Amino acid sequence: MSGRFLVLDGPSGVGKTTVTALLADLLAEDGWDVHRTKEPTHTQLGETARYGTDDYHGLTLACLVTADRYQHLETEIRPALAAAKLVICDxxxxxxxxxxxxxxxxxxxxxxxxxxxxxPDLTIILTGDPTRSRARAAARGIHSRFHRGGPGAGQQERERYAEVAVELAEAGFPVHLHDIGEQTPNEVAAELLIQVKLVLGTACGQQPTGEAACTNAS
Structure with missing residues (x-):
């Protein structure tokens, strides 16, 4: 039996990490053997990518981020999948x-x-009010130049993620785009659990009931 691979993505400060933790708990309660992880990783490569955005730019940073991703796959994600775990990556x-x-x-x-x-078996992209997202990102501490943009930067990032959701779907990636609106993190996680079950089935072997290339919840 092979594992399953779930990704949560979206703009900085939208609440990915909180929702990822809540969703992981719900899936564990549902019987899944869950393995949580994130990118950039906490390896030397990942920490350089996370905190080195003032030193590295453009092609250099893109290659650094991707190198961290391949190392992540080789040393953590693929072994967890081989052990039949549900990997959830932030x-x-x-x-x-x-x-x-x-x-x-x-x-x-x-x-x-x-x-x-x-x-991934499913990529969930969270979006939300860019002003709130930027405020949350600033409150927890800014370590990347990508988070220091002007007033329109948050909206630009949000729009770009919506475009990437379509781009991924067109490339054959199952994608679910979810606008959190006024929902609490617990409400978001509960709603996403339904979507995950539709795509992945259940831990006890129930087959998926449907898999849309790109679904949109608002």
């Missing part, structure tokens, strides 16, 4: 397609760099 390919493109890197180059990455 940030993945969508982040590269948004941030590296905002950093001036051509989309085709980003896709070429990531051509050998594993395809």
């Amino acid at each position: 940030r993945y390919l969508a982040t590269s397609l948004v941030l590296q493109r905002l950093d001036g890197v051509d989309g085709e180059f980003i896709w070429a760099l990531n051509q050998y990455v594993d395809r």
